[in-house]
Amino acid sequence: MKVESVDPTVDRGTVDADDARHGVRASAAEALIEMVDVTKTYGQGTSAFEALRGVSFTVGQGEFVAITGPSGSGKSTMMNILGCLDTPSSGSYLFSGVPVERLSRNQRALLRRHYFGFVFQGFNLLARTSAVENVELPLLYRGVSGKARRQAADEALDLVGLREWATHTPAELSGGQQQRVAIARALVTDPQVLLADEPTGNLDTQRGKEIMDIITALNVERGITVLIVTHEPDIAARAGRIIHFVDGRVANDSRKEPVH
Secondary structure (H helix, E strand, O other): OOHHHOOOOOOOOOOOHHHHHOOOOOOOOOOOEEEEEEEEEEOOHHHOEEEEEEEEEEEOOOOEEEEEOOOOOOHHHHHHHHOOOOOOOEEEEEEOOEEHHHOOHHHHHHHHHHHEEEEEOOOOOOOOOOHHHHHHHHHHHHOOOHHHHHHHHHHHHHHOOOHHHOOOOHHHOOHHHHHHHHHHHHHOOOOOEEEEEOOOOOOOHHHHHHHHHHHHHHHHHHOOEEEEEOOOHHHHOOOOEEEEEEOOEEEEEEEOOOOO
């Protein structure tokens, strides 16, 4: 999938005329993600709270970025904006040249559905549904045929080492296995970006390491851009770049050799 062919209004394909007038077609040299002086304020007047205060940074295709910071620093708010679950109060968020804040709610949903995979601290699996059916869900929303859905879901489960557990429900799986199912569900749509919010927060040290090994491999071997929110230094150390938030601002943005 080519970065320069983003069309949030339809699917992965060509950019329509209306979007082109807004300059959504990006050259290969442009950043995949660009935040420009982004703010986010909740409430009004004396009760207003500034969660983000003029945040700017860029992320290139294939980067592995950890977003860190204390509670209330703005990192989760930034993750919501990155995943098109929320929009800035001011400033601009460009995804492959697309000014996300100019898109309608439905357009943002399409952008999210076709370009992003999400992994959360809570596994968010349907309790009475098998692993393979949980993984199929994003493709069901796309209208993919049953046979194609099942094949893609089997392949995604195989990628995380759980194909033999396909018919098991979440109650029959360990926490680490449930998070692997959640990763498979995020991968089944072949996302360009994987957004992970505290993906090891509910796991013990060994299971957390296994999940991070999978996420790291997706970045290194498949070239998926990864942004992960974490408060754990050993998890952040797996990334090649750490953006540290304090009081709604970027306090530090550093690149390093990742620890595998």
